[in-house]
Amino acid sequence: xxxxxxxxxxxxxxxxxxxxxxxxxxxxxxxxxxxxxxxxxxxxxxxxxxxxxxxxxxxxxxxxxxxxxxxxxxxxxxxxxxxxxxxxxxxxxxxxxxxxxxxxxxxxxxxxxxxxxxxxxxxxxxxxxxxxxxxxxxxxxxxxxxxxxxxxxxxxxxxxxxxxxxxxxxxxxxxxxxxxxxxxxxxxxxxxxxxxxxxxxxxxxxxxxxxxxxxxxxxxxxxxxxxxxxxxxxxxxxxxxxxxxxxxxxxxxxxxxxxxxxxxxxxxxxxxxxxxxxxxxxxxxxxxxxxxxxxxxxxxxxxxxxxxxxxxxxxxxxxxxxxxxxxxxxxxxxxxxxxxxxxxxxxxxxxxxxxxxxxxxxxxxxxxxxxxxxxxxxxxxxxxxxxxxxxxxxxxxxxxxxxxxxxxxxxxxxxxxxxxxxxxxxx
Ligand SMILES: Cc1cc2nc3c(=O)[nH]c(=O)nc-3n(C[C@H](O)[C@H](O)[C@H](O)COP(=O)(O)OP(=O)(O)OC[C@H]3O[C@@H](n4cnc5c(N)ncnc54)[C@H](O)[C@@H]3O)c2cc1C
Numbered sequence: 001x002x003x004x005x006x007x008x009x010x011x012x013x014x015x016x017x018x019x020x021x022x023x024x025x026x027x028x029x030x031x032x033x034x035x036x037x038x039x040x041x042x043x044x045x046x047x048x049x050x051x052x053x054x055x056x057x058x059x060x061x062x063x064x065x066x067x068x069x070x071x072x073x074x075x076x077x078x079x080x081x082x083x084x085x086x087x088x089x090x091x092x093x094x095x096x097x098x099x100x101x102x103x104x105x106x107x108x109x110x111x112x113x114x115x116x117x118x119x120x121x122x123x124x125x126x127x128x129x130x131x132x133x134x135x136x137x138x139x140x141x142x143x144x145x146x147x148x149x150x151x152x153x154x155x156x157x158x159x160x161x162x163x164x165x166x167x168x169x170x171x172x173x174x175x176x177x178x179x180x181x182x183x184x185x186x187x188x189x190x191x192x193x194x195x196x197x198x199x200x201x202x203x204x205x206x207x208x209x210x211x212x213x214x215x216x217x218x219x220x221x222x223x224x225x226x227x228x229x230x231x232x233x234x235x236x237x238x239x240x241x242x243x244x245x246x247x248x249x250x251x252x253x254x255x256x257x258x259x260x261x262x263x264x265x266x267x268x269x270x271x272x273x274x275x276x277x278x279x280x281x282x283x284x285x286x287x288x289x290x291x292x293x294x295x296x297x298x299x300x301x302x303x304x305x306x307x308x309x310x311x312x313x314x315x316x317x318x319x320x321x322x323x324x325x326x327x328x329x330x331x332x333x334x335x336x337x338x339x340x341x342x343x344x345x346x347x348x349x350x351x352x353x354x355x356x357x358x359x360x361x362x363x364x365x366x367x368x369x370x371x372x373x374x375x376x377x378x379x380x381x382x383x384x385x386x387x388x389x390x391x392x393x394x395x396x397x398x399x400x401x402x403x404x405x406x407x408x409x410x411x412x413x414x415x416x417x418x419x420x421x422x423x424x425x426x427x
Contacts, residue, residue: 001097002028002177006087006116007076008109009382010102010130010253011061012210013068015166018128022100029074029174032090033062034083035191038108045321045372052196053345053379057208059188061252064209073174077184080191084115091120094180102130102253105294106383107302131250132288133163133257133281139292146296149400150289157285166258199343201424204240206248206346206379213249217260220244221267230276234283235350237421243348244280247380250287257284290388293398301387304368306396314366321369324359327425333412334358336425343425345379350415356393357406367394 003026005019011033013019023029035058039050066076079086091099099120104110117125129136139146140160147153188195198205206212221227226241236242249255261281268277293301300307304314323329327338337351347355352374359370371390375381391397395404416422 001026002030002095003098003100004030004032004087004091004094004096006099006101007031007033007062007065008102008104008253009251011058011065012213012254012256013065013072014169014210015130015256015259016102016170016253017130017167018100018102018126019170020167021128022098022126023170023172023174026098027175028177029069029072030090030094030096030177030180031065031069031074031076032087033065033076033078034086035078035080035185036083037081040080040193043372043375045369045376046318047373047376048193049372049375050193050381051345051376052194053198053377054381055191055193056188056195057206057248057345057379058252059191060208060212061210061254062208064211064254068210072170072172073176075177075180075182078186079184083112084119087116088119091124094177097124098126099124100126100128103127103136105291107294107299109383110298131253131256132291133261133284134161134288134292135164138162143292143296146292148398150286150398153289153292154282154285157288163258163261166256166262196345198345201340202344203238203242203346203348204245206245208248208252208254210254213246213255216245216249217255217263220246221263222271225271227264227267227280228271228274228276231274231279232276234279235348235415237348237350237416238424245346247382247385248346251380251382251385257287260284287385289398290384293388294384301391301397302368303396304366306367306391306394308396310396310402312395313364315364316366316369317363320363321359321365324355324363324365324370325373329358329363331358331362331408332422332426333408333416336422339425341374341377345377347378350411352389353393354406354408354411356390357404358408360394361403361405367391367396 003022010016040048043049062078069076140156224241233242264277297307305311327335329335334355337347337355341347356370359365360367367390371387374386392399
């Protein structure tokens with residue numbers, strides 16, 4: 001039996017429930033990844049929806065995946081274009097028996113899933129949930145009843161839910177497929193997107209792939225033991241280890257949150273559990289929360305007044321927006337963060353909260369412009385985490401407090417007291 005696995009945000013062989021289930025009976029395996037044509041179109045901020053940073057990172061993930069698949073006799077095809085059309089035509093062209101994929105939470109992505117199932121027929125398609133700590137089928141509430149506020153969500157999960165364990169890696173050997181000599185894109189340049197080189201001042205020179213993800217996990221836990229002080233350092237701005245930096249690998253699925261959880265548990269057993277080791281899992285639960293928020297609110301997550309319908313008189317002033325993007329607002333803390341984002345594709349969580357708050361509360365600019373620019377620039381862009389956090393900060397989403405405004409001057413004094421961070425990016 002020949003399986004076509006549609007890789008999306010699950011670019012890994014380890015703890016990949018959909019891939020494992022689909023390949024149990026398979027004798028031949030083809031992986032397929034599509035750089036969706038919509039990512040190259042203009043977002044509402046007047047720029048593309050993907051930058052060179054993220055495209056390059058994904059490409060590195062795919063190169064790593066290709067090597068992993070080859071080692072078990074599988075292969076990977078990389079395409080660019082219309083996802084639904086390319087999945088359906090590849091399924092037919094390569095005479096596949098079965099399609100598998102990991103479920104997504106994004107409105108657009110779920111639309112693709114539905115279209116593909118209706119084209120191929122549900123008996124030819126198998127999908128599994130696989131990118132959160134929680135098990136979607138055993139939540140202590142229905143998705144419609146997902147608490148709107150994080151704290152009761154966490155309370156219910158911690159009290160009534162058990163996280164599933166990881167599943168084993170796909171290790172069986174597949175038969176090589178003859179007559180399929182590396183179709184699809186073979187080099188990054190064929191994507192026709194300008195690669196962006198990460199500035200040397202970046203907190204980390206992120207490298208895509210399952211191997212690099214596991215190296216980062218090992219570094220943050222066993223090697224540096226930075227995990228043991230995570231709760232105290234996580235609001236930092238300078239250096240590689242103030243926070244885990246797992247986000248780009250989580251966003252691409254090069255590592256699963258359950259793999260991280262199990263490593264943290266081992267670390268707690270051997271090195272010691274404390275508030276910091278718990279706090280990393282707490283943050284991964286925030287990630288889960290936003291995944292479920294996206295599932296619950298679907299297209300309403302992207303609405304001008306959010307799923308809450310909180311009407312505001314947003315400005316659509318491109319001049320001000322451009323100042324924000326370029327880091328020329330005159331607010332040094334905001335400007336330093338925006339320059340970091342532009343030159344590296346990354347920004348700390350503290351920075352993201354401040355620049356988002358500044359855009360929507362100070363400049364009063366449509367929050368969706370900011371979210372759309374972040375979508376383009378972030379190396380760790382994830383539809384649920386990005387749009388969920390933006391709607392949270394803008395007051396149109398899950399923040400129970402209305403109009404929470406970050407005072408960027410006080411924030412700079414507190415989190416960058418001697419100005420070290422601002423000097424790095426403003427000099
Ligand atoms: C406006 C805004 C936009 C954001 N956009 C994204 C995005 O597109 N992709 C993304 O992964 N994160 C996003 N975040 C959340 C957060 O800023 C990043 O996950 C975090 O900064 C990544 O760095 P880290 O891996 O070192 O985080 P750590 O502090 O080490 O946290 C560990 C992991 O927990 C998860 N996490 C932590 N905080 C959050 C949060 N607030 N929401 C969701 N998950 C969280 C992430 O997966 C992260 O990798 C956004 C936050 C804001 C305020």
